[in-house]
Amino acid sequence: MIGCMCIHGFxxxxxxxxxxVDYLKEHxxxxxxxPTLPGHGDELKLKGIAYHKWIEHAEEELKGLIDRCEKVYVVGFSMGGLIASYLTVHYPVDKLVLLSAAAYYINPKQLFLDINDMAKDAFRGNLADNEMFVRYKRKISATPITATLQFRRLVASVRxxxxxxTVPTLxxxxxxxxxVPPRSARxxxxxxxxxxxxxxxxxxxxHLICHSEERDQLFHAILEFLKKKPA
Structure with missing residues (x-):
């Protein structure tokens, strides 16, 4: 049996x-x-949670997979990519996939373009239909500064x-x-x-690369990478 853990972001x-996840289950x-990291999920409750709690929760999930499976892959999105990298160093993970992984964060040029699009939609009265606005409005208001500092500490600890x-990595x-700017991937x-x-x-x-219009291309590349036998 092969196990695969997918970790969401901050x-x-x-x-x-x-x-x-649906694609992997289908194919x-x-x-x-x-896993849903502590303080995360549909309702954010991040106050007072230190970053090592996020890592520890992912560790417990991974240990269970390792016990049940012959091979284990880890996929991490955004902050989850940093957690996935940490797990790969400390546990017998066979392959690693990093998606929009936040070794660096905030891309000023693209963020300006996104904000400009929001401003245009607001002027037209269509702001409620703007994907970026809808996804991040709630997060900004529900994220305490202390949680953001914990996120930064996690990044600083993993870099x-x-x-x-040392395992194969996509x-x-x-x-x-x-x-997350392209320089993070580089x-x-x-x-x-x-x-x-x-x-x-x-x-x-x-940023939400798994929801992008290019996701079919991405998912095919991920599955091909994970199924490829070592040379």
Whole structure:
């Protein structure tokens, strides 16, 4: 049995990776685990939660998969990519997939374009239909500053151990991502220690890469990578 764990991002929930999870379930017989990190989910309750609690929860889920499965893959989206990298260093993970992984965050140029689109939609009276506005309005108001600091601490703690990631790694990044800039993917590709690593960019994809119009192309590449036998 093969196990695959998919980890959502900061202030997110399993819905962020749900299209990929559905794809993997449709095309494989793998056990797919999708944990909800402490304080996350449909209702955010992040106050007072330290970043190591997010890691510990993912660790417990991973240990269960390792006990039940012969091989285990880990997929991490955004902050989940940093957690996935940490797990890969400390546990017997066979392959790693990083999606819009937040080694760096906030892409000023793209964020300006997204805000400009929001302003246009607001002027037309269509702001409620703007995907970026709808997805992030609630998050901004429900995220305490202390939680953001914990997110930054997590990123700072994982960056120095990226060179200890030695398993085959696939890194995917949207070029139109206003939250995580393309340089984050390049940084990961440069600093991850694996000799078997691949970097792909999706031209029109924004941050929620699993919900992008290019998701079919992405999911095919992920499954092909995970199923490929080592050379």
């Amino acid at each position: 202030t997110g929930a399993p819905y962020e990776v749900e299209p990929l 494989t017989d793998w056990e797919v685990a999708v 120095p151990i990226l060179n200890q990631v 890194i995917a990044q949207g070029e139109s991502d206003g939250v 940084y990961l590709y440069k600093n991850i220690g694996s000799s078997a690593k691949k970097l792909i960019f999706l031209k029109d994809s924004k």
